[in-house]
Amino acid sequence: MKRPLWMGAVIGTALTTGRAIAEERFPPPEFETGYKIPALKYPLPKWVGMEYLDVALLLVALAVGTYLVYTKRSRRGLALLSILSLFYFGFYREGCVCAIGSIQNVALALGQTSYQIPLHVVGFFVLPLLFALFFGRTFCAAVCPHGAIQELVVWRPVQVPRWLEHALGLLAYVYLGAAVLFAATGTSFILCQYDPFIAIFRLSGGFEMFLLGGCFLVIGLFVGRPYCRFLCPLGVLLGLFSHVSQKRVTIYPDHCVQCRLCEDSCPYNAIREPTIDDSHCDNTTSRRRLLVYLALAPVLLLLFGFLGSQFGAPMARAHATVQLQERLEQEDRGAVDGTTDASTAFRDAGRSRKELAAATATIQRRFHIGGWLLGLWVGLVVAVKLIGLSVRRGRDEYEADRGACVACGRCFPYCPADEDVRLQALASLEAESVEVRDETALLE
Amino acid sequence: MPNPPKTTPMNGGIAMLIAAVTVATIVAVILIGRQGPHSKSLGPQFSYEVDRYRHTDPSLVKYQETGSIQTPYETVHGICVGSDDSIYTIGDRKLTKHSPDGSEVFTASLDATPTCITISDGERIAIGFRNHIELFSAKGKREKSWTKAGVKSHFTSIATSPSAVYVADAGKRSVGVYDWSGNLLQEIDGKGVDDDARGFVIPSPYFDVAMGKEGLVWIINPGRHRVESYTTDGQFELSWGKTAMKVDGFSGCCNPVHLAVLPDGDFVTSEKGLNRIKTFAADGSFRDVVAGSEAFGPAENADDIDIAVDSKGRILALDPWKRTIRIFERTTAPSR
């Protein structure tokens, strides 16, 4: 496997030519006044254990979140935990490394053997997924700072039309595929580059970064968690994993009384209502549709795969090596005036054009294959979505969608089956009746 | 705790607002995507500009390049010319002889990385290494080697007369005078010149020595931007040179780095940083430019161009970037 140039020396040996070494050995002036040459001092690094502390805190936060969702069923506790997470993982640790971004480190480590992934990044990748496999998206509920900041700004949630929700939901899958492709080829970490909240967490960054973050927050006032639902690539993985999780978030502690109170409490369109039993009339058409979609699936896959492969070459242009190669070719042809810093640096360093061309070819080949894979992945997602939509599943009760539910617990306080809710409701009823009685007494 | 807000169906106003903000988001994404290498730039006061000195007035350039010889090296180290105009170069760990027409005569391998080379009238090649000297026959056969270096020694240049070998030691900041058997006769440290107690100021391993026409030893004092002459017994005679980025002076912190003597007794100097090769009259007045820094490059990695002169007055420059011997010839007769 050919290393890309920028990864050239991960455990870099800085010494270059013999000339440079000769210069280093050159003795400094002989001072006669007893002047001592100061040592080369760099500022001391930060504490090493911080990253491992982060992993430990992540584990603790996940455990507490899971406890709050399943045992305490406490919306208040989850809100508190998400504020804590937002301040620690978001504002204090400045949002980096995060579990979302760790997908790219994993992709890079799998795509490029020369990259050694830091241990704590593995922790950030594995722990949320592991929890999702057993307890659903408790990471999203209150641990992820990206989720937390959006969770806290939900103000007037509106219902996104179902069709739009399904369509936008596909974006996240495409984004995941693209992020993996760009990371595995060593091109760039697009999730980090386009992260909407990182500028807010750091309280620094370019205007466009703040604009992006601000937009997401403004949209988030009305559309609950827009990033989580429509873009977050980790959300895709966590959603898939929580489909088969051992435990699931239930709205009611014991059984559903079908009071429909929870339906409006979810800002994320994640509560599914019970199905009306109309199977006798609908069955044949939906079954036929399913068959058509099943037959169409391979065609879709191939179509999208082909489309993806067509995007391979343009996508490869995002890689610095490819850009450099193209720039040098243009300069050779005289198609452009002047030089860029990169092309000048390349020529000045006297590096081999042949090696650069070979590296470029390797990257382009990988993008061609990657384009096919990305296309197939998108095709697969679309096909599964279509099939999923045409399969009707019977529900007797209000249920949280296993994939879409972020376990925020907003529906808990609405459920009259919940003991606390019942007691509260009773209390308010009593107070009301007392008031009514008082009023009637006054009237009399 | 108040119950969370209720989700309501989307109404027109909110849908419009969301659509507008979505557009703004997409604009932001495009802005970030276009954030190329030139998205932001500091003002001109933050960039180091010497380009105006890099352009040489063409009327001052009295030489033109008439040929070049490719060397077999990765890294070039030094050049000298024999009395028959044969060209000797060192590079990597090799010594190569080219005939005057450019064809390769022989290549001999060396035991260490050489730093400097010269050839005596008697056709003995002297090659300096960081801390020792080796003598070779004109055919490239090693005859003698001596080590008379101190701990700090860093030999950077070598010159010969029939009776002595002058070795510039940039590490010790002095020129050692040896007899041909390798006995140290004396050291020229340059101290006491113009009431200057410091002697040679050499911030980097560039310290050149050359034999002049009238039996004087010419030594570069790069930190003072000066070329100084000494008698063979180490007495200071005179010096010339001035500090300036402009073409008639020596640029930067420590220049020139190489010196050669033309058949008529004029001098050729080579500077690093602003890579310029220029000629000066025997009294040190500026004469003309052989090649300006636009002829070499890039200057960012301070590389030096060693120079030599043949019997016809051609100037041979050892280009470290192209790894070639570049030959410059005078276009007009020298005006006196």
Added chain:
Amino acid sequence: MSAPKGNSGDRREFIANGVRGLCLLSLGGVGGLLLDRAQADDAVWQIDPYKCISCDRCATSCVLDESAVKCCHNFSMCGYCDLCTGYFEPEPNALNTGAENQLCPTGAIQRKFVEDPFFQYTIDEKLCIGCAKCVKGCNMFGNGSLHLQIQRDRCVDCNECSIARVCPSNAIQRIPLARSYLPKGREEKSS
């Protein structure tokens, strides 16, 4: 609840268990593979001073408003020149500390007389913005003792360094934390 419903529920449960097992296995596999590749040691971003071309992107592209990259000075490589090309404008009026002679736009370099003709140049890190102007001057004429480096007390260790993304010479790379710094000069050899 009717019997067939219960059956399908069981079946679904069974499939979910199986898939979960598979997921766990694959997660374990990927995790194991990563752990095998992982380094216990962290990776940190550093500039290879020998690849640096002294452009101004370190000053402009860091996610921090005041870049984590600053100029460092390896004194043991320094020639202590009177006419320091990292300190003075290319053609200074006089070799003194007058502001009009200074190269550094923020006045972050201090010049101190040591003994004739040597001067010590020290970087005031609080003022340095990492523009590399002095580095260029020092590298071009001098020994290259002035160099840019990512300061480990300032760097926030982004997952992908935003300067590395735009560095024209790919000089920014991940190095193992144990090394902490990728220094310029002879210290490199002893470490």
